[in-house]
Amino acid sequence: MATDQGxxxxxxxxxxxxxxxxxxxxxxxxxxxxxxxxxLAVLLILAFIEAAIGLLxxxxxxxxxxxxFWTVVPITLFVLFMMDHFWADAFRMFNLRLTQ
Amino acid sequence: xxxxELTIGTGHGALLEASPYGLQSKKLAMWLFIASDAVTFAAIxxxxxxxxxxxxxxxxxxxxxxxANGLVMTFVLLSSSLTMLVAVRAxxxxxxxxxxxxxxxxxxxxxxxxxxxxxxxxxxxGEGWGLHKNPMGGPLDFGAAFFSITGLHLLHVISxxxxxxxxxLGYKSNWLDDNHVETTSLYWHFVxxxxxxxxxxxxxxxxx
Numbered sequence: 001m002a003t004d005q006g007x008x009x010x011x012x013x014x015x016x017x018x019x020x021x022x023x024x025x026x027x028x029x030x031x032x033x034x035x036x037x038x039x040l041a042v043l044l045i046l047a048f049i050e051a052a053i054g055l056l057x058x059x060x061x062x063x064x065x066x067x068x069f070w071t072v073v074p075i076t077l078f079v080l081f082m083m084d085h086f087w088a089d090a091f092r093m094f095n096l097r098l099t100q
Numbered sequence: 101x102x103x104x105e106l107t108i109g110t111g112h113g114a115l116l117e118a119s120p121y122g123l124q125s126k127k128l129a130m131w132l133f134i135a136s137d138a139v140t141f142a143a144i145x146x147x148x149x150x151x152x153x154x155x156x157x158x159x160x161x162x163x164x165x166x167x168a169n170g171l172v173m174t175f176v177l178l179s180s181s182l183t184m185l186v187a188v189r190a191x192x193x194x195x196x197x198x199x200x201x202x203x204x205x206x207x208x209x210x211x212x213x214x215x216x217x218x219x220x221x222x223x224x225x226g227e228g229w230g231l232h233k234n235p236m237g238g239p240l241d242f243g244a245a246f247f248s249i250t251g252l253h254l255l256h257v258i259s260x261x262x263x264x265x266x267x268x269l270g271y272k273s274n275w276l277d278d279n280h281v282e283t284t285s286l287y288w289h290f291v292x293x294x295x296x297x298x299x300x301x302x303x304x305x306x307x308x
Contacts, residue, residue: 012182047297
C-alpha cells in the first residue's frame, strides 16, 4: 500500500530543520517591523509553505494515491474560499471592522 | 496491506470493491475530519485577520519573552511531529516497544506544549487580559480572538494527547494495531500544521 512508502529518517530530520528555519525567518521578518498588511502577507505565505511541507511529507500525502489529494485539498480550499468571500456570512466580516 | 486484502474483511461493504483511495476507512475518515477541522480553523483565523487589519489601534501585547516562549512551544510541537514519525515507522516495522517508547515521547512533548501555553495564558491573566478585557486600551476583541483561537488549538493538543494515550494502551495490549497509530499520527501532524498558522498570526502579528 502506498502508505508503506516514505522518505528516510534523515529526510524527515532535514524537513524538521527546514521548518524550524522558516519559523526563524518569520520572527526575523517580524522584527523588521514592516507595515501590518505586508507582515500579514509574508507570514501567511511562509505559513502556507510550512503547511504544504507538513501535508506532503509528515502526513504522507505525497506518497498516497493522487485521488486523495484531488478529493481533499481542492474541495477544502473551495469551501474556505466561498465561505470567506462569497457566502452570506462572509459579508458580516466587513461589519466586524472597527474602523472603515 | 494490498488492495485485495482491503476487500477481504468482515462486513457486507468489504465484499463490494476495493477503496479507490487505497486506504483503510478509518484513515479516510480521519482525512475528511481533518479537512472539516481545517475549514473551522481557517474561518476563525480569517475573521481574526479582518479584525486585525481593520483596527489601527489593535493592541500589541507580546514582548520578546512571550515571543521566545512561543518559539519554544513551536520547537516542542515540531519535535513532537518528528517523534510521532519515528513511532509510526517503528510500528510499521513491527518494533512494538520502540513504537510505544516514541509514542510516550510524543505525549510528553504535547504535555510540555500545553504547560507552556497555559503558563503564557496565566501570565496574561495576571496582566489583566481576559476574554473581554484589554489593559492596554483599544479594542476589546483581542482577548476574545486570542483566547478562543489559541484555546481551540490547545483543546486539540490536549485531545491529541488523550487520543495518543488510548492508542498507546490499545497498541500495547494488541487491541489496536499499527494502522491505528498511523491514523492518529495524521491528527497529530494536523495539530502541528495549524500551529504554523496560529503562532505567526496570533503572536508575531501582535509583537511589539
